[in-house]
Each structure stands twice: as C-alpha cells, then as structure tokens.
Amino acid sequence: MEHRYEPSQIEPRWQAVWEAERTWEVSNDAAAGEGETSYVLEMLPYPSGEPHIGHLKVYSVGDAVAHFQRRNGRTVLHPMGYDAFGLPAENHAIRTGVHPRDSTAASIASFQRQFREWGVSIDWSREFGTHEPRYYRWTQWIFLQLYENGLAYRKDAAVNWCPVDATVLANEQVVDGHCERCGSEVELRQLEQWFFKITDYADRLLDDLETIEWPAHVKTMQRNWIGRSQGAQVTFRCEDLDPADPIDYPVFTTRPDTLFGATFFVMAPEHPDVVRLAEGTGNEAAVREYVDRALTGDKEARGDAEREKTGVPLGRTVTNPVNGERIPMYVADYVLMEYGTGAIMAVPGHDERDHAFATAYGLPIRRVVSGPDGETGPLDEEPYVGDGALVNSHADFDGMPNREALDAITAWLDREGKGHASVNYRLRDWLLSRQRYWGCPIPIVHCDACGVVPVPEADLPVVLPDVEDYAPKGRSPLAAAEDWVRTPCPACGADARRETDTMDTFVDSSWYFLRYCDAGNDDAAWDPEVLHRWMPVDQYIGGVEHAILHLMYARFFCKALADLGHLDVQEPFARLFTQGMITKDGAKMSKNKGNVVSPGSIVASHGADTARCYILFIGPPDQDADWSDEGVEGVHRFLGRLWRLSRGAAEGTANERVPANLSDDDLVLMRKAHWAIDKVTADMSGRFAFNTAIAAVMELTNECSRSVNEPGVQVAPGVLRFALSTAASLLFPFAPHVGADAYDLLTGRRVWEEPWPVADPAFLQEDTFELVCQVSGKVRDRVTVPASASEEELLAAARSAPNVVTHLEGKTVVKEIVVPGKLVNIVAR
C-alpha cells in the first residue's frame, strides 16, 4: 500500500475529461428518441458571494439522482443557471458603488468554478443568468402574455411598504409584520402597483396538489396559504341613513347556521363607509379617532389574537336578513379589510372573537346551537364552537343538526335573494412591482393619451439601463434614467414614459425550468414541442424555505401558461424533495456567529468527493444535520481505502474475470458485492437514503480489505477486482472522481458509460442462516440451519438449542411460532 490517496491528483483529471468531452450535455433531439427521459433539477442558486454548504448539499443530492437516472438508461436533463436579479446585489451596490452586474458576475464566476471543482454533472450548454437580456426578454414576454389575458393588472392598493428597502413587498414577503429581507417593520401605503391574478387559480392550485408527489408538510403549507373557506355571503341591510335608499352590506361567514345568533355587526377600520355611517350620530369623533389610530398603529400588534378586543359603536344598525332584527354596528380592528368583505356578522355565542368583544362591550350573547349533551344554557363564560342542534332560531330550523341547517339556511337565503353559498380564500393576488433597480423592467409604457400601453413583442427586450445612483428614494432608481424613461408611445407615437418599476425576482424564477428545455431559442421563449419532451421536472430538489413563495408562484405560472396554450403540463414539478439544513454546533451557520464551514476549504483540504460524500453520509438528507470535522475525516479515510485497494489490486493482480469455480472465501466476497448492489439500488430507487447506501459501499469495501489483509483469506484476483469495481461503480453517484478513477484502474472503462449494476439473485441467497431462538419472546440462542429447512426442522433445531433447553426446563410449551428464514419463538409457562 505504498500509494497515497491524493484527491488533488485525481479530481482535476476527470473534470478535464468531462469538460473537454461535454459529457453531460444532452440534445433535445436525443430527448425526442425512443428512450425515457428524466429532468432532474435543483433550485437555481442566488449568486451572492461564494457558494455555501447548503449549495454543496443540494447539488450533491441532485447529482446523485442525475447519475443514478443516467446509468439506469434515461436521457437526463440536468442544467444550471443563476437567479441573478435581486436586492442583495443592489444593496451591495449602494454600499460600495460596484455595479450589481459586476458583483453578480464575480459571484457567478465563483459558482461556475466551484461547480466544476465539485464535479457536478451539469449540461453547461443550457446555462444562463436571469439578469441576461436573452433571458429576461422572455420574462417580459410572459408578463405581456399574462397582461393581455387579464392576468396582470394595475391597482391602487394599500400595500406593504418596507421603509428601509424603500420598496413594496408581496404579502408572502412580510413575516410577522416585518420585511422578510431586512427585518424592518412594514408600513401600509396607498400606491398603484402591478399584480398577477393568482387568486383566479386558487382552486386549481389547491386541487392539483393531489396530483403531485410532494412532502406532506409542503402540501399542507400550501393549503394553509391558499386558505380556502366554504360558507355563505349574507346581505345585511342598513336603512338608517336614508330609508328610501338602503345600503346593503354583504358579509362572508363560514357559519350561516348561526345567523340567528348574530347580535351585532362589525366593520374594519379601513372600510370606506365607516366614517360616513357615523356622521351625525354623535359617535363621529370617536369613530374618526379610532380609525386613525388603527390605520397608523403597529400592524403586528393589531394582528395578535391575544390582544384585547377594542372597537367603537357607529350609532347605526343593520337588519339581520333571517329574522328582521336590527343589530348595532361597530368598527373594530379585529375585522380585516383584506379578507371577505371587510365586514362581519358577529355571533358571540359561537365565535371566540365575537364573544370576547361582546363581553368587553356588554352585548347580548345568544345560544343558537345546543351543546354535545343537548345543553341549551347561556354561554356567558365562553362560546360554544362545536356542532349540535339548532335552538332559538326559527321553527323551520330548530332541532336540525347545525351542519344540515347550514345548507338549509344557505338555500333559504338564496331563494330569498338575501345571500348565497360562497368561497373565500386567504390567498391574495401577487404584488409583483418593485421600486428597485436590479430587476427585470416591466415592459409597459404610460401614455397620456392611450394610458397603459404594452411594449410590442418585437421591441423586447426592454433593456435595463445603467444608472449612477441605486439608492432607494421611494421611486424606482430607473426614473432617474431620463433618456431611457422617455419613449414614444407604441400606440400613438406621442411622447410617453416607460414604467420604472421592476419585477419581483420571484417572477424570474417562476419559469426558468421551462427555459432550460430550450435555452438557445432566439425566436421564442421555447418551442412547445421541445418542452413537451422534458416537462414536467421529474425530480425537483431544494430547501423547504421555498415551500410557499417560489413553489406556489411557479405552479401558478405553469397553469397560466398552459391555459394560454404555451405548454401542456399543469404542474411543473412532479416530485419534490426538500433537503434539511446543515448546522454547525447545532446552530445555523452565519458570518456573525463565525461558525461557517465553506465548501471551498473542505474541497481544498480533502477533495470534492470527500465533501460530497460526507454531506450525504451524515444522515437522511431531508433532515437537518450538524457538521462534524471528525466525520469528514472518516469519510476521507473510507474513500482513500477504496482507492488504495483498487490501485493495489490493479497493479498487483492479473486482470482476470470472475472464475467459474468459487472458493468459500470468493463466495463470501461475491455475495457481499451483490448484496451491496441490491442495497444501494433499493436505497436510491424508492427513497433518498444516501446515508445507508454509502454505508453499504463501506461494508463492501471493508470486506474487500479483509480479503486482502486478513491472514488465511484467499480470494481469486477476478473476484477481488469484481468486488472493488462494483464498489467504485456504486459509489460513483456520490463520489464521481474516486468512482471513475478506481473503476478505470480496475477495468480500463468509464464508469459513467456503464449501466447501473444488477444484483444476481443467485448470490443474494445464502445456503444457511442463523436461526434466532426465542423462549417466550426473549432471545435465548442462535443456531445455524440450512436455508432449505422446513418449519418442522426449524422447530426441532430451536428446541434442541442448548440455551433453549435450559430455559424450557420445568415449563410447559404453550405455543410455538415459526417465522421462516428468521426465528422460532417457543412460548412456555
């Protein structure tokens, strides 16, 4: 064993081969052929600084899958790109003055270099950054497609405004009332903004979750985010202002069965009628004050369910449509303008919030649903939110189970024209415009005469101009590029102005997986026929932090574009795998904590194979895992051992085939090899059990080592070569350089051109096995028996096992259980 395992000698050599031969490129023509295709995709990186350990993990997982699919005969699309627009690069530019294009280019160069150093099998011919005009030209084209079909629109709206980043944020980017990026408190501003009509797709986004193989928790998160509620819209009429001209206020409720229990009516402070209603009632000043406070107050505090309920009476009443009762109107900040109609009927007997409000303001609490044991007593202490029979309602409904009454009352409302069944969603339309520089320009022109005019397709891309000053000022920095902004109206030719807002970067990443399929197409975003060959993505891999935003948006784009006839799949990602985080000392890695492990330094000290293999060996890839430097050493030792054994066998033994007659020692090693093939294949087929797959290759390698080093053990050269080359072949998806090198040393062939090995069933069967002998469920002995033994023979063997005999002494056998191939359990008393 005089040879040392030197990754720095091995890895660049194979990388050079793959680079020179463009090994991982696939043509779209190849995809049109007979064979099966597979689209394996990891979420594209955001190029900021250097790749971190999370990148190493996601691409190690994805590459293992890609290699496994290739060697199982599929034509695999495994591309790479960069999500290059975005705030971090722009904020960096504001601090340093370096143009985002330059800092982004530097970062991309670093990613490119490291991906090659890691030996990731990428089809580089399809690479792009979302900030390149040749890409965002088509992002703009998609925007226009959506605009022309009513799926992109402008609306003056109360929007989330981040004062530090000086831009609006999508609902999804506000976390607990704070900016997802910079953490500052989000304000509400009234601004005209661009939206995508994702709410049109709420039902389909919900229903089609059934058709895809995604982790259950991700589906749940999406369902919660869509937040579909079924109920009824019910009209309450206010005749207080002018009886001749009543105003109808619809409310949404999921509990129309409790309509008879409505004892007051509440409007959101943002409701446009609140102040008008209070005028001339003596409550006007109090209402104004309350509304002002609600609108300027802390948005986060307002959202807290634990907060005490406050509100002010409007001095008006509305009529409950089911019983004609006039109930008082209130304004209260626990009612939200964004959800439903901005007004609610309050049923304090059967709703927690209404109960709290009624208690605080001394409003009547009426029971209209009986309790589980038929209770009909008062509900002064707490509301009853469960099911039961209706009471105190109306002769037509009293006694009816509330679920039935819900439908009956809804039907009655419908007949009377006072309401109808209705569905509400928590999901809001996607606010996509940003008052920032480093993003995709929105291809729209504003003309005084013609209004909003889309840029003609032939004029795309609208290229992002250079500016000097990126600092946010509450309007897009693009507004300063006056030569760029001033443009003739595409419709009438008059002087007009370009839209200066840019798109949310999530727009860029909502369709990149489509562009990979036909990345070189200069005539269209893609050829639908080519897309058909690859889509949907068979296996998508990424972090769970994208469970809602990116994955919801991409699904929406896919459905919208499919509706417009541009592609023929409804779901972009057939299977999703979310990988866990790598922590250090139990904490998330961060520069502040100083616990960052950089992939670059591990690759430099131990090689890419060690880094990749370790990160897969550390534990199940969907779980979080803690980085350990000692663990890295262990994996490095294992790779070194396999490589040295291979080198030793290649140089020290003749290149022979596996002989026809096998000695006992040969048989042991052959069985181990086939066992490993079977194990690794199973671990990679059904699930992503890379940790146990690597452990199996370790076992095989240890067996090879024993057969070489253990005195008295003799294996035929052909058998040793077979076992070692099998180990190299199985290891290749995780550690491609060592795998390729060892396989080449032993066989002279290229492992990536070899089909995935198949286990020979003949070697998976043993002649004998160790029978576990239990007495009353406890293991008392083990005996070696022939695999062919009958149940009677197994029982006899167990009964005569020495330690079983001891434990059966003086006892009566009650029952005997035989599990063939495993154990015998003799129950005795």
Add this chain to the structure above:
RNA sequence: GCCCGGAUGGUGGAACGGUAGACACGGCGCCCUCAAAAGGCGCUGUCCCUCGGGACGUGUGGGUUCGAAUCCCACUCCGGGCACCA
C-alpha cells in the same frame, strides 16, 4: 391556540411488527515504525457474573401482540409551519 415533524449508546445515525444499536465518529488496546504520521487488526449500550450466562435498555405512563424503537391511547420536551382569515 391549531396543524405537521422528531426524541434510539459518549456522538451522527441503522433497524418490512421478528437478533435494537448497521455504518461512521470518538475512546481503549495491539501490530507496523528508531520515532511520528499514514496504514492495518481487535474491543467498545449499562449493570451483575461462578465467564456458561443473567438483568436492564429506543423521552414518560398505559394498551394491543407469542413478540413493539416500530401499531393504538394519554402525556413531557424539542423543532417547524400557521395564527383575530369571520
């Protein structure tokens, strides 16, 4: 509060209802060496032992079963998501 996960040796983790702890780390011992590094071999859940074995052991308490880390019920702790959504 609601909805998901999870809890196994000193550590990371293995275990179709059938031998708990694969594989690896760490530790201990030995071989090789003038020595070290590298490498190789062995032992390593806890306790008891007459060295044959025995008892205990998968967060806690129950249950189902010949047999439970695994299934069921209740609970504790940890992680994640949602949370005034009518």
